[in-house]
Amino acid sequence: MKARLEEMPSRIEPARIDTLGGDLPDLVAEVAAKAERLGHSLHPKTAANLSDLVRLMNTYYSNLIEGHNTRPRDIERALAGARDEGQRDLQQEAVAHYRLQERIDRQAASGELPDPADPEFIRQLHRDFYAGASVEMLTIRSGDRSFTMQPGEWRSVAEQDVEVGRHLPPTSACVPAFMDYFHLRFAFDPAPGRVLQGVGKGKAKRLLATATAHHRFNWIHPFPDGNGRVSRLMSHAMAHASGIGAHGLWSISRGLARGLQPGLDGRGEYKQHMAWADEVRQGDRDGRGHLSLKGLELFTGWFLRVCIDQLTYMSDLFELDALSKRLDRHVALSETLPKESARLLQEALMRGEIDRGEAERITQMPERSARRVLKQLIDEGLLASDTPKGPVSLRFPSATLDTLFPRLYA
Ligand SMILES: Nc1ncnc2c1ncn2[C@@H]1O[C@H](COP(=O)(O)OP(=O)(O)O)[C@@H](O)[C@H]1O
Ligand SMILES: [Mg+2]
Structure with a gap:
């Protein structure tokens, strides 16, 4: 059966930013330089122990973005094996997030990190994130209907169709095709012969793709739930693979949660920029894809500024x-x-x-x-x-x- 035109996976185009304009070149250079210096003065052992703290912090913020507020102290207790009445599920997902980030950090350190855009890698993240989940955590409700989510499985049938704010992601049946296309466009290590399509090795290219892949992944929204958390772990892995991981001494979630402006305004920035990047092309001078190039550039500029802000903050903290x-x-x-x-x-x-x-x-x-x-x-x-x-x-x-x-x- 031929896919309906509006369900073609190329609807995520533009997937990447190929021509750097405005302040993007400067932002890319600044992220790279700051990440290079972060933690340089620290003894490697101290740095390694600080990365435990960063992981806990990332876990806290990534779950907080979803409105799941677990205090650092309770995450710490959960990591030591405790499960407190009334917050078992929260502690469970915090531990899962922490352990997955730990695995990514370890794989990055030993050079064994898989390609972060590989659908198998992403599905494995989702599978492991929900490995110890309760039935309640896996029960997805919409109106008076509900179904049980299978960890690690894409959305596939109509009852799993989702909405994200005002955005309607592709129908469930199309998700595998969209994720294959996602892989084609975002592969950091493209298969031979596909080099022109994938991201490839360049640092600037990978950094920009880290930003745009974050949006396009969530735009597809391949899982019934857990897309936000899994996408932030994917972005964390992409940051490592782009050479800006700084041995786990910073992570993106704190910045996504807090934004750039202080207080409430900053906290709304992430969803606002995601929503702008959902827009379809606005006229002739807005790229040549189905979605708006300007929206994607705006998101990418914001994402990179957030990286710089976090790198600066962590550098000061760990000086x-x-x-x-x-x-x-x-x-x-x-x-x-x-x-x-x-x-x-x-x-x-x-x-x-x-x-x-x-x-x-x-x-x-x-x-x-x-x-x-x-x-x-x-x-x-x-x-x-x-x-x-x-x-x-x-x-x-x-x-x-x-x-x-x-x-x-x-
Ligand atoms: N307008 C949007 N367009 C695309 N993605 C969005 C938009 N608004 C929010 N998101 C993403 O959707 C995520 C929430 O999706 P969800 O599957 O519920 O993940 P989780 O269960 O981890 O919260 C947010 O964290 C954000 O990354
Ligand atoms: Mg959710």
Whole structure:
């Protein structure tokens, strides 16, 4: 059967921005440069532990965008295995989001990240995001009808048709064809012979495609639910694959949730820019595709500015001298920690990790007192080791966030 004209997958064109105009070239260059520098002054061990914090933050914001508000403290507890009455589902999805981002970060670090635009990769994200979901989480309701979503499966039958705000995504039956086309246009590693179609290796090309793929994916809305969360994980993977991942020291969700303007205005920017990019072509000077090129450029410019804003914020936060001062301040404000504990924290910051036996020398306290201070820092979660007796490194539990990382959370 021939697809109806309005259901042709090429309806997502323009999928990419091929001719850079306006301030896009400068924005691309700035994102690349800022990502390159982020976390450079940090010891790799400290950076790795900070990326845990970033992952938790991304999880928080990505779910918050969907109106699912789980406090950092409760996500942290959930990661440790707790499920609290009344928020099991929220904690479940937070853990799933966190673990998936962790996997992406690990794959990116070891060079094993699959092509983020590959439909198999995306379906796997969705499958794993919902792997431990309750029946309630998988029940999709619309009016008085409902159905159960299958994790990892595209929409396929008419009852799964969706609406997003004022946008009507393609009918369910067409989703596989749209996602094949999505892959064709957004493949970071196109199959030989298809190079002209896919994104290819260039950094600027990949960065721009990260932005436009985010919109076009959500425009297709291939799953009955979970598109937003899965798309933000896909974008996180694309950021890594574009070379702007900065070892997991920043992530896009905080910026998408907060926008550029302060407060409520900023929080509306994401959906507003997504909606503008849904518009069809407005006249002869708006590209040659079915959708508006201007709308896509507007979205892309906003997306890149959001990246720059987040990279700047995280760079300031993770700047070595500033972080060092905030550690001192944290100890000074603490009602429990003795002032000598600051020396241990500073040493861990500078050197990445310290042997437990060094506490005496570093604090210049008698052995027993030094060990007590060390234990206290471990009990408060500021220092921890990978093995029971192993060297300790800095950690950043949620109770320390107000003093160590102000404004990280809404
Ligand atoms: N006008 C729009 N056009 C395209 N995508 C949109 C629009 N408005 C919102 N979105 C996307 O849809 C997502 C919500 O889709 P949904 O399937 O419910 O995902 P989740 O369950 O993860 O929230 C938002 O996070 C956003 O990314
Ligand atoms: Mg939803």
